Amino acid sequence: xxxxxRFGGDRETRVGNAERASLTEILRSAVDQGYIDLDExxxxxxxxxxxxxxxxxxxxxxxxxxxxxxxxxxxDAFTPDRLPTPEWIKWLWAGVSIPIGIATGVWAFVFFLSGxxxxxxxxxxxxxxxxxxxxxxxxxxxxxxxxxxxKRRERMRRRRMD
Numbered sequence: 001x002x003x004x005x006r007f008g009g010d011r012e013t014r015v016g017n018a019e020r021a022s023l024t025e026i027l028r029s030a031v032d033q034g035y036i037d038l039d040e041x042x043x044x045x046x047x048x049x050x051x052x053x054x055x056x057x058x059x060x061x062x063x064x065x066x067x068x069x070x071x072x073x074x075x076d077a078f079t080p081d082r083l084p085t086p087e088w089i090k091w092l093w094a095g096v097s098i099p100i101g102i103a104t105g106v107w108a109f110v111f112f113l114s115g116x117x118x119x120x121x122x123x124x125x126x127x128x129x130x131x132x133x134x135x136x137x138x139x140x141x142x143x144x145x146x147x148x149x150x151k152r153r154e155r156m157r158r159r160r161m162d
Contacts, residue, residue, distance in 0.1 A: 011055030023057055030064045089137055096133045100126050
């Protein structure tokens with residue numbers, strides 16, 4: 001798999017003079033930085049100028065650090081930001097906290113008014129609601145969100161290809 005394919009590029013996509021000129025700049029930069037010598041530069045430029053597809057250009061550039069930096073910059077530019085926490089998760093926890101707060105408040109009121117030690121019966125409200133809310137939150141984070149991010153990346157990849 002070509003490193004360009006990660007970004008939605010097809011190895012069989014044709015390249016034009018503008019792309020060849022910008023890729024030649026990467027080769028020139030490699031000479032300036034001492035990665036390749038002038039003889040190798042000339043050979044690579046000849047191959048690059050004769051290249052008709054992305055796959056053919058990648059052959060002469062793949063081992064150069066400058067090219068790898070360009071690919072990394074493209075990857076970073078097209079990597080979508082992480083999705084924010086959905087509103088329904090926030091509302092879920094707000095909704096769960098209300099009955100828990102009411103039950104705990106009633107228990108505390110009765111506990112302090114009676115002065116006797118009473119067992120903490122709101123646990124029967126706290127545990128089921130806490131378990132359900134926790135399971136839904138974990139499912140959203142580990143199942144729903146990764147699926148949504150995959151769909152989002154696919155949409156972005158399709159947009160880049162258009």
